[in-house]
Amino acid sequence: MNITEKILAKASGKKTVHPREIVDANVDMVMVHDLTGPLAVEAFKKIGVQKVWDNQKVVVILDHQVPAESVKAAELHKTMRQFAKDQKLRIYDVGRGGICHQVMPEKGHVVPGTVIVGADSHTCTYGAFGAFATGIGSTEAAAVFATGKIWLKVPEAIKVNVTGQFQKYVTPKDLILSIIGRMGVDGAIYKSAEFTGPTIKSMSMAGRMTLCNMAVEMGAKNGIVEPDETTRKFLEGRTSKALPNFESLKSDKDAVYERTMQFDVSSMEPQVACPSSVDNVKPVSEVGNVPIEQAFIGSCTNGRIEDLRLAAQVLKGERVKDTVRTLVIPASQEVYRQALNEGLMEIFTDAGAMVCGSACGPCLGGHIGLLAAGEVCVSTSNRNFIGRMGSTQASVYLASPATVAASAVTGKITDPRKLEAKA
Amino acid sequence: MNMKIKGKVIKFGNNIDTDVILPGKYLILVDPYELAKHALESLDPAFPEKAKKGVILVGGKNFGCGSSREQAPLALKYTGVKCVLAESFARIFFRNAINIGLPVIECKGISDAVETGDELSVDFEAGKIENISRGKSFQANKLPPLILEILSDGGLIENLRRRINKK
Numbered sequence: 001m002n003i004t005e006k007i008l009a010k011a012s013g014k015k016t017v018h019p020r021e022i023v024d025a026n027v028d029m030v031m032v033h034d035l036t037g038p039l040a041v042e043a044f045k046k047i048g049v050q051k052v053w054d055n056q057k058v059v060v061i062l063d064h065q066v067p068a069e070s071v072k073a074a075e076l077h078k079t080m081r082q083f084a085k086d087q088k089l090r091i092y093d094v095g096r097g098g099i100c101h102q103v104m105p106e107k108g109h110v111v112p113g114t115v116i117v118g119a120d121s122h123t124c125t126y127g128a129f130g131a132f133a134t135g136i137g138s139t140e141a142a143a144v145f146a147t148g149k150i151w152l153k154v155p156e157a158i159k160v161n162v163t164g165q166f167q168k169y170v171t172p173k174d175l176i177l178s179i180i181g182r183m184g185v186d187g188a189i190y191k192s193a194e195f196t197g198p199t200i201k202s203m204s205m206a207g208r209m210t211l212c213n214m215a216v217e218m219g220a221k222n223g224i225v226e227p228d229e230t231t232r233k234f235l236e237g238r239t240s241k242a243l244p245n246f247e248s249l250k251s252d253k254d255a256v257y258e259r260t261m262q263f264d265v266s267s268m269e270p271q272v273a274c275p276s277s278v279d280n281v282k283p284v285s286e287v288g289n290v291p292i293e294q295a296f297i298g299s300c301t302n303g304r305i306e307d308l309r310l311a312a313q314v315l316k317g318e319r320v321k322d323t324v325r326t327l328v329i330p331a332s333q334e335v336y337r338q339a340l341n342e343g344l345m346e347i348f349t350d351a352g353a354m355v356c357g358s359a360c361g362p363c364l365g366g367h368i369g370l371l372a373a374g375e376v377c378v379s380t381s382n383r384n385f386i387g388r389m390g391s392t393q394a395s396v397y398l399a400s401p402a403t404v405a406a407s408a409v410t411g412k413i414t415d416p417r418k419l420e421a422k423a
Numbered sequence: 424m425n426m427k428i429k430g431k432v433i434k435f436g437n438n439i440d441t442d443v444i445l446p447g448k449y450l451i452l453v454d455p456y457e458l459a460k461h462a463l464e465s466l467d468p469a470f471p472e473k474a475k476k477g478v479i480l481v482g483g484k485n486f487g488c489g490s491s492r493e494q495a496p497l498a499l500k501y502t503g504v505k506c507v508l509a510e511s512f513a514r515i516f517f518r519n520a521i522n523i524g525l526p527v528i529e530c531k532g533i534s535d536a537v538e539t540g541d542e543l544s545v546d547f548e549a550g551k552i553e554n555i556s557r558g559k560s561f562q563a564n565k566l567p568p569l570i571l572e573i574l575s576d577g578g579l580i581e582n583l584r585r586r587i588n589k590k
Contacts, residue, residue: 065451120490136515137515137523190514219513
């Protein structure tokens with residue numbers, strides 16, 4: 001079996017499972033946020049059970065409309081606070097957490113080998129830790145609240161084998177954009193994407209999280225990486241739960257894959273996903289002259305300390321162009337604090353960027369930093385759909401923190417390596 | 424829920440994402456009828472009006488890709504969409520639709536075989552789709568018994584209530 005199959009077999013009390021088999025899996029952790037939680041609460045109340053199945057396994061994180069930008073959002077937050085209080089659930093409120101997919105692993109809620117579901121499509125991020133993690137809707141989250149179980153179809157798996165060493169300013173974001181560009185937005189639909197190979201083994205948790213985070217953008221049910229010493233190091237001091245033997249979370253030599261894809265990053269250049277589809281991916285040299293009005297560095301895809309360091313490296317001693325507004329949003333309070341300690345905030349503010357509080361921000365066009373008709377934003381986030389970040393007449397380009405920072409300086413989409421060469 | 428329906432088609436293309444079905448800025452709305460007013464407005468502002476009398480939505484590949492927002496299928500359901508037929512669905516949208524009692528069926532070849540305005544009849548149990556306007560019928564991927572049961576109960580919550588009460 002491959003790692004995903006092993007986790008699903010264990011969770012459903014079976015010795016083995018096969019692709020396309022439907023299993024009834026025990027859930028180890030379920031997460032809802034402020035935009036999916038209220039519907040889940042409403043649905044839960046209709047089921048007719050009084051208490052969630054296990055209050056240690058339900059987490060509420062307020063991150064989308066944070067802090068509340070409207071009375072309506074404030075009401076949603078109030079609903080979630082009350083539910084957490086009534087059910088005695090762990091809640092990460094304004095100023096105590098940050099973006100759900102950063103907070104979940106940071107606070108030790110993600111353990112290798114477990115089944116985690118979340119009412120957010122980017123829940124697949126936790127696959128970076130060798131967990132089976134997938135997004136669900138609100139009603140389904142309510143059903144998990146009540147039963148602790150979920151039916152899942154065992155996915156067929158695609159092995160993504162990555163070799164080579166990244167050039168300077170080429171990042172895991174460029175790799176995942178390149179993968180999605182080749183696979184297409186429905187290339188892994190219903191399937192598991194298993195990232196493996198020497199490049200993944202030497203990659204930081206931040207990089208692995210970026211890869212698994214965007215697995216859903218090619219339709220995948222989950223993205224996953226075998227846990228190793230890098231995983232253990234990250235989790236040390238974060239979780240009090242016993243870690244499983246990582247040897248039991250390796251794919252067998254005879255594990256079955258629907259197909260294997262090879263990627264060599266050695267000669268890869270920075271990649272950009274052009275409007276309005278995540279698979280409309282081009283190397284930055286082929287994007288052409290694209291002036292921008294906004295640059296956004298943050299989100300559950302690229303708001304980690306490693307991402308901010310990279311952006312700061314590019315922005316240090318530079319000024320963002322007068323015609324560009326630059327938003328930097330650390331993914332969590334912890335990342336925010338770390339960035340402060342390292343002096344990154346000074347670099348951002350000196351460069352003329354605005355640093356905002358840890359939250360989802362402009363990524364989903366619900367809160368701050370929305371775009372007007374005809375405006376262009378280059379963003380480290382995960383989706384560039386029509387209307388995603390505001391006006392349906394605005395355009396969103398997706399890129400790495402280095403590319404976005406370089407573009408903020410020049411005012412047009414720019415290869416970070418060229419900016420450096422000029423300086 | 425009625426497991427056989429008839430209705431007129433409104434057709435869209437490939438990769439209709441949930442941001443297009445219901446933009447993020449409306450996720451703070453709670454009333455499903457309010458959500459419905461904005462369904463698919465970025466592609467066709469008149470869609471809610473057109474769908475009012477009850478329509479069958481037909482899509483291409485990867486219908487409902489993107490965000491896990493259940494407000495997307497909810498908005499469609501409360502606009503008047505009776506069911507969605509597509510070449511393939513994004514998995515979270517597929518589950519969400521079933522869970523709120525909006526039937527969705529995968530049917531290869533459907534997007535080339537129907538046009539907006541065609542009248543279809545759909546039998547969910549048999550997985551049979553008939554294009555009454557063109558006198559053609561199709562066999563779709565049959566829904567597994569587990570899903571048919573959820574649909575016939577009207578959604579996952581109703582299904583769960585029935586199962587819990589039975590215990």
